[in-house]
Amino acid sequence: MEKLYVIKIGGNIIDDETILSSFLQSFASINGKKILVHGGGKLATKLANALGIEQQMIDGRRITDAETLKIVTMVYAGSINKNIVAKLQSHQCNAIGLSGADGNCIISHKRGANSLLGVEGIDYGFVGDVDTVNTALLKSLLDQNMAVVLAPITVDKNGQLLNTNADTIAQETAKALSHLYNVELIYSFEKAGVLLDVNDESSVINTIDPRSYQQLKEEKKIFEGMIPKLDNAFAALQSGVSKVIIGKAEEIHQLISGTSGTSIIQ
Amino acid sequence: MEKLYVIKIGGNIIDDETILSSFLQSFASINGKKILVHGGGKLATKLANALGIEQQMIDGRRITDAETLKIVTMVYAGSINKNIVAKLQSHQCNAIGLSGADGNCIISHKRGANSLLGVEGIDYGFVGDVDTVNTALLKSLLDQNMAVVLAPITVDKNGQLLNTNADTIAQETAKALSHLYNVELIYSFEKAGVLLDVNDESSVINTIDPRSYQQLKEEKKIFEGMIPKLDNAFAALQSGVSKVIIGKAEEIHQLISGTSGTSIIQ
Numbered sequence: 372m373e374k375l376y377v378i379k380i381g382g383n384i385i386d387d388e389t390i391l392s393s394f395l396q397s398f399a400s401i402n403g404k405k406i407l408v409h410g411g412g413k414l415a416t417k418l419a420n421a422l423g424i425e426q427q428m429i430d431g432r433r434i435t436d437a438e439t440l441k442i443v444t445m446v447y448a449g450s451i452n453k454n455i456v457a458k459l460q461s462h463q464c465n466a467i468g469l470s471g472a473d474g475n476c477i478i479s480h481k482r483g484a485n486s487l488l489g490v491e492g493i494d495y496g497f498v499g500d501v502d503t504v505n506t507a508l509l510k511s512l513l514d515q516n517m518a519v520v521l522a523p524i525t526v527d528k529n530g531q532l533l534n535t536n537a538d539t540i541a542q543e544t545a546k547a548l549s550h551l552y553n554v555e556l557i558y559s560f561e562k563a564g565v566l567l568d569v570n571d572e573s574s575v576i577n578t579i580d581p582r583s584y585q586q587l588k589e590e591k592k593i594f595e596g597m598i599p600k601l602d603n604a605f606a607a608l609q610s611g612v613s614k615v616i617i618g619k620a621e622e623i624h625q626l627i628s629g630t631s632g633t634s635i636i637q
Numbered sequence: 638m639e640k641l642y643v644i645k646i647g648g649n650i651i652d653d654e655t656i657l658s659s660f661l662q663s664f665a666s667i668n669g670k671k672i673l674v675h676g677g678g679k680l681a682t683k684l685a686n687a688l689g690i691e692q693q694m695i696d697g698r699r700i701t702d703a704e705t706l707k708i709v710t711m712v713y714a715g716s717i718n719k720n721i722v723a724k725l726q727s728h729q730c731n732a733i734g735l736s737g738a739d740g741n742c743i744i745s746h747k748r749g750a751n752s753l754l755g756v757e758g759i760d761y762g763f764v765g766d767v768d769t770v771n772t773a774l775l776k777s778l779l780d781q782n783m784a785v786v787l788a789p790i791t792v793d794k795n796g797q798l799l800n801t802n803a804d805t806i807a808q809e810t811a812k813a814l815s816h817l818y819n820v821e822l823i824y825s826f827e828k829a830g831v832l833l834d835v836n837d838e839s840s841v842i843n844t845i846d847p848r849s850y851q852q853l854k855e856e857k858k859i860f861e862g863m864i865p866k867l868d869n870a871f872a873a874l875q876s877g878v879s880k881v882i883i884g885k886a887e888e889i890h891q892l893i894s895g896t897s898g899t900s901i902i903q
Contacts, residue, residue: 445711465741
């Protein structure tokens, strides 16, 4: 099967114009099929503050009320998405930017407050958990040699827009497309990879497989915050993704070649 | 050739939630291939005001400086476009929303200040005049039975986003696609059509052809503000569009059937 890269960039990259610009230049030069999933960054919070819309946060998570949904739709699907697309075009990388609502590309459901699925009965507001990914549409766009740029806004079956975690979008998209492509899923963030010593950027673990993961966990050598990410990575591999890579956005080519970051394999 | 409707809705429809909602319900129920081009409306001005960004206007036209470009990109390509798409999804009309930057869908150039193309040497800022429409991409989306929703933001060859007149986008898209489809171009606005008496909504002229247009102009029976629109309509017919219809958005099915509005034919 043909290779497909699904690459997620987080808010910290979006908020730094220099890093974003250099990342997009590298992304543009990746050969082959590719999907970029971007997070939100601080721009939405800034805009909400400027407009005097109060942001309610519970456990560090934004509660997406109706006014906040308007803001994140504008900022994520409008501002950030279109600026990324335009920048990729400037690097001769033909790109198409979509929200999950476009072509019913990513269908989700509103996270159930007080339901079994809800976390501690918190109502996160207009927040979506992904159900299905429209692989036919994505394939048709990739086959037209476009990079697809996905904003973290999805839609439910009734046409309700929902704010959605970009990590989850990347993971569900990678899993769904693994039936059609040889998918490598790359989470790029501020750290150089999974570190043996959280304070030492040079202590990157090059490769983790299920056996070494078990051992690292037993020896308590994995930073606790990293464990859910790694569990998700192994779940993605179980669902058909061929490799998950975690590392710095600025080193995207090295992440792909395996000379930087952490590769998670089966 | 298969029929394609290219329908433009103006700002006055976008600003009125009830009319917009009823229009989108009607639009969703149109059989066959369709493209919706939407204008901007007052939301961008409102947001700019709320953020204290001064809007410079010359001859009733917004000057798009860098800050205003950010606002219109957010509002047109984010807020308005995605809300229209989501609303269409809620009516079981699969839709995909694009700016001209997406897939290099509509390429424009920055209107040249002080150049031969510039109007009276005014620098309109980041405003684009359309050069080319990517018909292959639009056709591929229409052939997947999606309605395409175009925001009035385009891109130049260097990846610069540009604020672009929605009437022009509708017209250029209709012209370009007339090589592939039997295109009817519909401008929906606040009036019932081209009126013999501008104060009498019942004086709609049902059909105008080049001969009757000439006569109406000679008899000074056409409202002056309407003449550029009609000249453009005839230019579109010359370029292969099969019919141009002008009338009320709320009567979209009647406009299509010819029982309402003004049809401009060759």
